[in-house]
Amino acid sequence: MKIYVPGDSAAISVGADAVAAAIASKVGGSTIIRNGSRGALWLEPMVEVETDKGRVAYGPISVEDIESLVAADFMHGGAHKLSLGESEKIEWLASQDRVTFKRVGIIDPLSLADYEAHGGLVGLRRAISMSTEAIVEEVKESGVRGRGGAGFPAGIKWKTVADAVSDQKYICCNADEGDSGTFADRMLIEGDPYTLIEGMTIAAIAVGATEGIVYLRSEYPYAIKILQKAIDIAHAFGWLGSSVLGSKHAFELKIRVGAGSYVCGEETAMLESIEGKRGVVRAKPPLPALEGLFGKPTVINNVLTLSTIPAVMADGAAAYKARGVGRSLGTQVFQLAGNIKRGGIVEKPFGISIEEVVNGYGGGTLSGAPIRAVQVGGPLGAYFGTDKFETSLDYESMLVAGGMLGHGGIVVFDESVDLAQQARFAMAFCALESCGKCTPCRLGSTRGVETIDLIIQGVKVDENKKLLLDLCEVMTDGSLCAMGGLTPMPVKSAMINFPEDFTGEVSRR
Amino acid sequence: MKYSTWSQDAALAVLATLREEKGAILMALQALQKEFGYVHKEDVALVANFFNNSRADVHGVLTFYHDLLTEPPGDNHISVCVAEACQAVGSRQLEKDVKAKFGKEVHDGYCFGNCALGPSAMVNGAIIGRASVDAIAKARI
Numbered sequence: 001m002k003i004y005v006p007g008d009s010a011a012i013s014v015g016a017d018a019v020a021a022a023i024a025s026k027v028g029g030s031t032i033i034r035n036g037s038r039g040a041l042w043l044e045p046m047v048e049v050e051t052d053k054g055r056v057a058y059g060p061i062s063v064e065d066i067e068s069l070v071a072a073d074f075m076h077g078g079a080h081k082l083s084l085g086e087s088e089k090i091e092w093l094a095s096q097d098r099v100t101f102k103r104v105g106i107i108d109p110l111s112l113a114d115y116e117a118h119g120g121l122v123g124l125r126r127a128i129s130m131s132t133e134a135i136v137e138e139v140k141e142s143g144v145r146g147r148g149g150a151g152f153p154a155g156i157k158w159k160t161v162a163d164a165v166s167d168q169k170y171i172c173c174n175a176d177e178g179d180s181g182t183f184a185d186r187m188l189i190e191g192d193p194y195t196l197i198e199g200m201t202i203a204a205i206a207v208g209a210t211e212g213i214v215y216l217r218s219e220y221p222y223a224i225k226i227l228q229k230a231i232d233i234a235h236a237f238g239w240l241g242s243s244v245l246g247s248k249h250a251f252e253l254k255i256r257v258g259a260g261s262y263v264c265g266e267e268t269a270m271l272e273s274i275e276g277k278r279g280v281v282r283a284k285p286p287l288p289a290l291e292g293l294f295g296k297p298t299v300i301n302n303v304l305t306l307s308t309i310p311a312v313m314a315d316g317a318a319a320y321k322a323r324g325v326g327r328s329l330g331t332q333v334f335q336l337a338g339n340i341k342r343g344g345i346v347e348k349p350f351g352i353s354i355e356e357v358v359n360g361y362g363g364g365t366l367s368g369a370p371i372r373a374v375q376v377g378g379p380l381g382a383y384f385g386t387d388k389f390e391t392s393l394d395y396e397s398m399l400v401a402g403g404m405l406g407h408g409g410i411v412v413f414d415e416s417v418d419l420a421q422q423a424r425f426a427m428a429f430c431a432l433e434s435c436g437k438c439t440p441c442r443l444g445s446t447r448g449v450e451t452i453d454l455i456i457q458g459v460k461v462d463e464n465k466k467l468l469l470d471l472c473e474v475m476t477d478g479s480l481c482a483m484g485g486l487t488p489m490p491v492k493s494a495m496i497n498f499p500e501d502f503t504g505e506v507s508r509r
Numbered sequence: 510m511k512y513s514t515w516s517q518d519a520a521l522a523v524l525a526t527l528r529e530e531k532g533a534i535l536m537a538l539q540a541l542q543k544e545f546g547y548v549h550k551e552d553v554a555l556v557a558n559f560f561n562n563s564r565a566d567v568h569g570v571l572t573f574y575h576d577l578l579t580e581p582p583g584d585n586h587i588s589v590c591v592a593e594a595c596q597a598v599g600s601r602q603l604e605k606d607v608k609a610k611f612g613k614e615v616h617d618g619y620c621f622g623n624c625a626l627g628p629s630a631m632v633n634g635a636i637i638g639r640a641s642v643d644a645i646a647k648a649r650i
Contacts, residue, residue, distance in 0.1 A: 010623050013638030041625040180592030183622035218576055219621050221634055259535060259574035262619060276532035277566070278573040294531065336625060338597035343625025366598060375593055411594045411624065422593070429592075429619075435573075 001075060003027065004048040004055070006105065007034030008190050009222040010183065015062055016045035022066045023047070027075060036191015038105030039345030040092050048087055051077040057084040092342065092361060097323065099331045100308045101184075101347045104191035110229055112237055115194045121245075123313030127202045128247045135206040136162050139309065142317035143329030148174055148265075148302030149377065149406040149482075151328075151395045154309075157299060160289040161207040164297035169209035171200050172274065172293055172300045175216040175223075176258050176265035179378030181337040181409035184345060185303035188333075189216070189223040192307075193230035197253060199306035201244055202313055203299050204251045212251060213293070215270050217258040228255055262433040266481045267300045269435055280435045281481045302407070304333055325351035328394035328405075338375075338411035339365045355389035358412055369414035373498065375422075377406025379429060380486035382493035383419060402493060404486075419498040423491040424452040430487040440475040441484025447471060448491065458504030465495065465502060512546035512581075519544070520552055524559045533560050534570045538577055547578040585649045587611055588618030589640070590629040595620075600628035606642050611649070 005020040046059030056077035072080040107114040127135050140155025177185040200212045216224055231253050234240045242250045256274050264273045268282035271293050292298025312320045321329040328350035334357050336343045341363040373383050382403030391401045398405040427448030434441045451468045455461055472488030479485040495502050523540050527533045537556045538548050557564045571577050589604040608615045623629040626638035632648035
């Protein structure tokens, strides 16, 4: 008898460990599997039991519920007020189109047998049987774009590295998921780490790299532990090491843990940090694809990009690019966060509207008050009001709407939010996290905080608003990376979409 | 949290485990902090000598990263996430309240990847969702 209690840190944050312990002590003769979370985070801790008709879910479960669950014979899917029915039929989950996240929450994250039983390693085995050129071509053909936010086509990046001549090449996975409102990288690593390892192995074979590094943030201690275990198991299995699954390819994988710097999520700052230095942004060119880690050609991709590759290789480019709209092909793993009733992971093809995600899946705010704003794409993304909720969530439409899709995080705010304060926070965060290389970012962010403070206090509001817009322009045009270059996006979008918060009057509404 | 007492020999023993690493300064400082709870002022010269870098290089790294501490930590390390998703569910007030109660133990946190169950906090490495002053107090040693 199998009982699933998620070991995902979001589930643990609301008591999953205690629930697992309580079940272990009350229910004898069963195996408790600490799976990842299926992503319906408002239902966590969501306990599942394996029954004749498939898995049956209960949630959210607290320790106090265990006794009544046992009395209701939940071990055999018995009726209970917290029963959610068959897991596969929960509408919120069943209506999604899981590609990157297809195994997350379903398998035992560290069981290779489980992984293979659910389609794992098919893509890698196929890649091993192909020429390296054909792998790169397949990835290019699929249209997979960088999920970290920039949306650069992965295949083109891989081609550049594959064509570079060097004695050493690297695959670096950017798992420095510092954007507030994003947690898909973490959940993927905690719930299905082998998918990431498989994607990195395929990338290594495709471009001729023999070393891989996952740069994983220190704020994710649970993910670090799980990924390290997965790497060790993959090693013992003969997947990683001198001969990948018995092939002529060698691939070693290591984790480098971050140290609490947001800007190290910028790819060149990340390289500096992996090299053990201050996370100061590098100028491009040279492109990291040609002169990256330790000066060698390097593929840098986000966790979700690399974790999508196994599916592309297993099912083919055509199946992947059949999803999505325009040049945004495939699926995006949206993350619903903040003041949201039903938050979590929503994986759907690109092109779903903000309305469908936030009100459809999200069910409005947690507080019950009306939504006033959403911030899409992390701390450097735009603040939108509900008038923009029909916007299609794809790279191009978001740009047209004056925002960006970023890493797919959507943070919801109710009517208590003060957008002038949010704009101030964007500048203050930039001041705190700027690496210091570019003057507009290093100094401009501090001046930005001061200027917004004057606007809030009602001092020469019109003049200061003009000054702030001017400053935003200088930061946008005069910064090397997205930290300084995009901090103006939340600031300007707040000013444009919520002018009533920038009048300098306290009782603005 | 329990840490070893710093001594030069103990610090060198930590560094010896990293001898083969490429670009080891940050890793070395992280490893020292893991062992002793913080980076001792004499570690800068030790790391510089050991990996053949300048003391300025090591000092630069030490002062860049928020995680690295140069003073011995207290018994508890509390971080309250004050980034946007947690702000949307009241983390600004929570942070104030927690700071008022636990003072120096409290550090700013910027996202623990628990943005759908905020406000989030991390107490001695354990994550807390839908955090409250009470829940944080309970998680302290």
